[in-house]
Structures are given as C-alpha cells and as structure tokens.
Amino acid sequence: xxxxxxxxxxxxxxxxxxxxxxxxxxxxxxxxxxxxxxxxxxxxxxxxxxxxxxxxxxxxxxxxxxxxxxxxxxxxxxxxxxxxxxxxxxxxxxxxxxxxxxxxxxxxxxxxxxxxxxxxxxxxxxxxxxxxxxxxxxxxxxxxxxxxxxxxxxxxxxxxxxxxxxxxxxxxxxxxxxxxxxxxxxxxxxxxxxxxxxxxxxxxxxxxxxxxxxxxxxxxxxxxxxxxxxxxxxxxxxxxxxxxxxxxxxxxxxxxxxxxxxxxxxxxxxxxxxxxxxxxxxxxxxxxxxxxxxxxxxxxxxxxxxxxxxxxxxxxxxxxxxxxxxxxxxxxxx
Ligand SMILES: [Fe+2]
Numbered sequence: 049x050x051x052x053x054x055x056x057x058x059x060x061x062x063x064x065x066x067x068x069x070x071x072x073x074x075x076x077x078x079x080x081x082x083x084x085x086x087x088x089x090x091x092x093x094x095x096x097x098x099x100x101x102x103x104x105x106x107x108x109x110x111x112x113x114x115x116x117x118x119x120x121x122x123x124x125x126x127x128x129x130x131x132x133x134x135x136x137x138x139x140x141x142x143x144x145x146x147x148x149x150x151x152x153x154x155x156x157x158x159x160x161x162x163x164x165x166x167x168x169x170x171x172x173x174x175x176x177x178x179x180x181x182x183x184x185x186x187x188x189x190x191x192x193x194x195x196x197x198x199x200x201x202x203x204x205x206x207x208x209x210x211x212x213x214x215x216x217x218x219x220x221x222x223x224x225x226x227x228x229x230x231x232x233x234x235x236x237x238x239x240x241x242x243x244x245x246x247x248x249x250x251x252x253x254x255x256x257x258x259x260x261x262x263x264x265x266x267x268x269x270x271x272x273x274x275x276x277x278x279x280x281x282x283x284x285x286x287x288x289x290x291x292x293x294x295x296x297x298x299x300x301x302x303x304x305x306x307x308x309x310x311x312x313x314x315x316x317x318x319x320x321x322x323x324x325x326x327x328x329x330x331x332x333x334x335x336x337x338x339x340x341x342x343x344x345x346x347x348x349x350x351x352x353x354x355x356x357x358x359x360x361x362x363x364x365x366x367x368x369x370x371x372x373x374x375x376x377x378x379x380x381x382x
Contacts, residue, residue, distance in 0.1 A: 052076070054167065056080075056099070057098070057101075058080070059082045066081040073160070077098075084108065085101065086108065089117070096121075097124065099125070111141060111146070114146045118145035123170060125166035125167065126166075127148045127149060130149055130151055130152065148162050150162050199246070202246055205253050213243070215329050219329065219382060223325065224321070233318075237290045237322070243277065251272070271307065272307070281294055295319070296323075301358050315359075327357070
C-alpha cells in the first residue's frame with residue numbers, strides 16, 4: 049500500500065539510477081532525486097521518511113551521509129544502494145545507521161520491498177517514541193498529583209508548610225538558574241524542595257502548632273522529620289539527587305545539624321544550597337513564635353552565620369543574587 053504523502057529521497061550521482069528508482073517508486077511515494085548528499089541535506093525540510101543513497105559518490109560517501117542524516121533526523125530510514133556488496137561494506141552500512149541495502153542492478157520488486165520494510169520499521173519507531181512520550185507525560189502528571197496530595201496532607205497538620213514549600217522551591221530554581229545548575233538537576237531539586245518537609249506528616253500536630261518554644265523532647269521529635277521524609281520518598285524515582293535535600297536540609301556546615309551531623313562538603317551540594325534558601329524563608333516568615341526579619345535583615349543574618357551554619361563559599365555565591373532579587377522586588381513577590 050502506498051501513501052503519496054510519504055516523501056522518499058533518492059541520492060545517486062548517476063542520472064540513470066535516479067530515473068529508474070523514481071519510475072519504480074513514484075506511484076506510491078512522493079519522490080525527490082538528488083545528484084549529491086549536500087543537495088539532499090539542503091532539502092531536509094521536505095521531511096523525507098526514507099532515503100535511498102548510493103555509497104560511492106563524488107563529494108561525500110553514502111555511509112557518511114547516512115550518519116549525518118540520522119543525527120539530524122533519527123527517524124529517517126536509510127537504504128544504501130551498492131554495486132559491490134560484501135560483508136564488510138554491509139556491516140559498515142548498518143553501523144552508519146542505515147536500515148538495509150539493495151544491490152545494483154536491482155529489480156522493481158526489490159526496491160519496493162526494501163521501501164516497504166524500511167517504512168514499516170519507521171512506523172514502529174514513531175509509534176514507540178509516541179508511547180514513551182505519553183508514558184513520560186503520565187509519570188509526570190502522576191508525580192504532580194502525588195506531590196500535591198503529600199503537600200496537602202502535611203498542610204492539613206501545619207498550614208505553614210504548603211506556602212513555605214512553594215516559596216523555597218521557586219527561590220531555589222531562581223538562584224539555581226543563576227549559579228549555573230544544569231536544568232535536569234534543577235528539576236529534581238525543585239521537586240525535592242516542594243517536598244522537603246514532607247516528613248512533618250509523621251510529627252504530632254500539638255508539636256507542629258505549638259506557639260511556645262519547643263521542649264527538648266519535642267525538639268527531638270521535630271528533628272526526625274528529615275528522616276521520616278526520606279523514608280517516605282526513598283522508593284520513588286523522580287527525585288534522584290534531590291533526595292539529599294529531603295534528608296540533609298537541616299545539616300550545618302560545622303557539623304552541629306541533623307539528622308547525621310555531616311560536616312562541610314560532606315553535606316551533598318543540593319542540601320547545602322537549599323539550607324540557605326530554607327533558612328532565608330523561615331526567618332522572613334512569621335511563624336508561631338519568634339520575630340520576622342525583613343529581606344535585608346535576613347540576608348545579613350545569613351552572612352553573619354555563614355561560617356558555622358552554611359557553606360561560606362556558597363553563601364558568597366548566592367548573596368549577590370539575593371540582593372538583586374531584593375532590588376527587583378522578586379523576594380517580596382514570592
Ligand atoms: Fe525542615
């Protein structure tokens with residue numbers, strides 16, 4: 049079965065080959081012929097689904113051409129036309145990304161069958177790619193629904209958490225982008241930031257909502273939330289390196305933090321960065337107790353305690369961005 053919407057390129061420096069291929073294929077496909085690979089590459093916007101190409105051509109070898117086209121358009125299928133078939137050239141053809149080859153002089157049926165096989169394979173690849181994209185979309189939708197459900201569950205106990213999580217994750221992305229954290233890493237860190245206090249789900253409401261300073265035993269319980277959160281989220285796969293934010297966001301650079309008392313650079317980078325942002329948001333927000341600092345007071349406070357609480361070089365790196373965000377009014381809009 050043919051489909052004249054499907055575009056097929058024939059690349060061969062022999063006019064005779066171009067013409068005979070076109071004669072065979074033109075009833076089923078929309079065929080374009082080219083004398084050399086450069087011309088075909090220049091017309092790649094015609095969206096060929098299949099390319100027949102000679103191996104030995106004046107300007108560029110057909111295998112090199114196949115490699116180039118597969119890099120540009122991975123879903124294009126390539127069938128090599130060769131006059132001298134041997135095992136090593138067939139292997140090279142397949143290695144270059146070509147799907148098949150036909151041997152000169154070729155018959156009509158041979159060409160049509162090769163085209164049919166190659167386009168069937170392309171259909172499969174296109175369908176698989178679509179399926180993978182749909183699965184990814186489903187996972188990402190599911191991740192969002194899961195995250196939302198978890199955040200709401202904590203929020204029901206501690207109404208501060210949802211907004212605190214939103215602000216800290218947004219600020220983490222804004223800072224992360226400016227200090228050059230790669231996008232893929234930033235996505236997982238943002239997800240983790242949204243969920244960093246999820247372990248509070250396992251802490252009593254009486255402790256979470258207490259207006260007076262916590263007693264020592266209550267403090268001990270409260271300090272379990274990073275570990276509880278980590279235990280909840282460890283089996284998931286969407287946080288990757290961001291998982292360290294959940295477990296280590298209350299570690300301190302001097303080793304006096306929790307839950308593991310990690311010192312200095314032993315604290316994973318995402319957690320070292322997030323600790324600054326988490327603290328900034330906590331001290332600029334009115335909680336049950338304690339006074340609220342202005343953005344500039346909070347920045348000064350972070351600088352003051354940088355040697356003890358945070359990675360000092362990281363504080364030096366992010367503070368200029370905090371100051372710029374403050375000037376732009378971004379910190380107040382968070
Ligand atoms: Fe926390």
